[in-house]
Amino acid sequence: MHKEKRNDVASRRGFLRNLTALGAAGGTMLAEAAHADTTRDGAAGTQIAQSEEPKPKPKPKPAITAVLDKGDFKTLQEIVLAAKRNLPPDLWTHLTGGSDSETTIRRNRLAFETLALRQRVLVNVNQIDLSTTLLGQTLAFPLFISPVGGYTGLAHPQGVLPVIRAAESVGTVAVVASNVRPGFEAAAKASQHPFISQLYITSDRKWLTDRLDRVRKAGYRGLAVTVDRNFYARRERDLITGFERGGASDDTSHQASLDWDLIDWIRDYSKLPLILKGVATGEDAELAVKHGATVVWVSNHGGRQLDQGEGTLDVLPEVVKAVRGRAEVVLDGGVLRGSDVVKALCLGARAVGVGKLMGYSLAAGGESGVRCMLELMQTEIRSVMGLIGARSVKELNASRVKRAMPVQYPTVTSAFPWFEEQLRQV
Numbered sequence: 480m481h482k483e484k485r486n487d488v489a490s491r492r493g494f495l496r497n498l499t500a501l502g503a504a505g506g507t508m509l510a511e512a513a514h515a516d517t518t519r520d521g522a523a524g525t526q527i528a529q530s531e532e533p534k535p536k537p538k539p540k541p542a543i544t545a546v547l548d549k550g551d552f553k554t555l556q557e558i559v560l561a562a563k564r565n566l567p568p569d570l571w572t573h574l575t576g577g578s579d580s581e582t583t584i585r586r587n588r589l590a591f592e593t594l595a596l597r598q599r600v601l602v603n604v605n606q607i608d609l610s611t612t613l614l615g616q617t618l619a620f621p622l623f624i625s626p627v628g629g630y631t632g633l634a635h636p637q638g639v640l641p642v643i644r645a646a647e648s649v650g651t652v653a654v655v656a657s658n659v660r661p662g663f664e665a666a667a668k669a670s671q672h673p674f675i676s677q678l679y680i681t682s683d684r685k686w687l688t689d690r691l692d693r694v695r696k697a698g699y700r701g702l703a704v705t706v707d708r709n710f711y712a713r714r715e716r717d718l719i720t721g722f723e724r725g726g727a728s729d730d731t732s733h734q735a736s737l738d739w740d741l742i743d744w745i746r747d748y749s750k751l752p753l754i755l756k757g758v759a760t761g762e763d764a765e766l767a768v769k770h771g772a773t774v775v776w777v778s779n780h781g782g783r784q785l786d787q788g789e790g791t792l793d794v795l796p797e798v799v800k801a802v803r804g805r806a807e808v809v810l811d812g813g814v815l816r817g818s819d820v821v822k823a824l825c826l827g828a829r830a831v832g833v834g835k836l837m838g839y840s841l842a843a844g845g846e847s848g849v850r851c852m853l854e855l856m857q858t859e860i861r862s863v864m865g866l867i868g869a870r871s872v873k874e875l876n877a878s879r880v881k882r883a884m885p886v887q888y889p890t891v892t893s894a895f896p897w898f899e900e901q902l903r904q905v
């Protein structure tokens with residue numbers, strides 16, 4: 480076995496032994512650590528994530544059955560099932576849940592499921608070019624990994640590092656979350672080409688200045704400011720399972736005060752290409768361009784923030800129209816299949832991100848699991864493009880899709896019918 484892979488397996492085994500020792504209580508305590516995702520960012524959050532080992536409470540039941548370095552899944556559905564088996568219930572719930580009535584999370588899927596692909600035939604598709612570029616970086620295929628905060632640190636002892644390695648090994652990239660374990664600087668060091676650092680603002684201007692200096696020094700190509708989390712939404716499933724930590728000590732006023740003036744300041748001070756993550760209307764897309772955004776990122780946080788919002792794929796056309804080619808447009812939210820990626824590209828996205836799908840694959844098989852997921856997505860994208868007669872991503876446009884009736888009431892996992900059947904049989 481490859482040395483790096485052996486280390487990965489060993490460290491994951493140790494990590495899981497700790498989790499097992501934690502028993503049922505482990506989920507909640509880990510959830511509290513993960514709440515760094517929601518309450519603590521940057522240097523302080525990183526330190527806490529690294530140094531605060533949850534203290535075992537005497538509870539009997541193992542939380543996780545087995546997670547090894549595993550990348551031999553034949554389908555995405557098996558990855559999701561393995562994740563469901565491996566994750567403690569409250570962490571699964573945290574990963575898959577949305578806010579309030581979870582309308583936005585379902586609309587993300589509904590938007591994909593109500594768009595059909597138009598099948599064009601007799602085109603020689605023996606060679607298909609899946610590559611695209613983002614911020615001048617070539618991606619082997621138009622899929623990247625969205626930031627998922629503290630989650631990676633809960634699903635893997637090395638946090639985001641295996642995710643970065645997996646992405647780079649197949650020619651794509653992972654965006655590094657604000658509060659990631661083992662820290663955005665360590666993540667940059669582990670990258671062949673540090674890509675995008677995502678930012679939440681959790682303290683005053685002095686903190687922000689220092690943070691931006693460090694992001695630039697770490698060598699990131701771009702800075703993504705997440706703009707759809709001025710308030711932390713009510714994720715009721717987390718409240719019910721106890722995942723949400725009461726009395727979070729962070730001063731949330733910094734996130735709540737974020738506005739276009741501060742965006743201007745951040746852009747000027749950081750001197751990095753600016754990415755605005757969480758744009759969901761044409762009006763804000765227009766403003767984003769006016770305020771110097773290099774990338775407009777259509778996102779609703781995977782349905783975890785504003786409920787009763789639109790699906791991101793439904794929003795995409797008005798954003799693309801408003802941007803008028805003056806910035807690159809990317810999208811995430813509900814992407815679970817290669818066909819979803821192709822549909823988003825048809826409507827004008829340059830590349831597409833996955834959050835939950837990465838979360839499943841990391842829980843299912845560590846670094847190999849993430850690599851396997853990315854390879855399967857690449858295979859699906861290639862196959863769909865071949866079947867609609869598209870030889871390169873440049874040939875994808877609105878003429879290749881058409882509105883259609885949904886075939887089911889969408890759920891967060893309805894793209895995986897076999898997986899849902901397995902759950903019903905248990």
Ligand SMILES: Cc1cc2nc3c(=O)[nH]c(=O)nc-3n(C[C@H](O)[C@H](O)[C@H](O)COP(=O)(O)O)c2cc1C
Pocket residue numbers: 516573574587625626627628629630656657658677705756778779780781782783811812813814832833834835836838
């Ligand atoms: C567990 C979890 C944690 C997340 N944490 C962050 C974060 O720290 N920063 C951020 O900008 N977005 C965060 N997001 C949102 C993702 O970046 C992305 O927008 C979303 O997951 C895309 O939707 P999808 O999960 O349906 O693919 C998180 C999403 C999940 C599922």
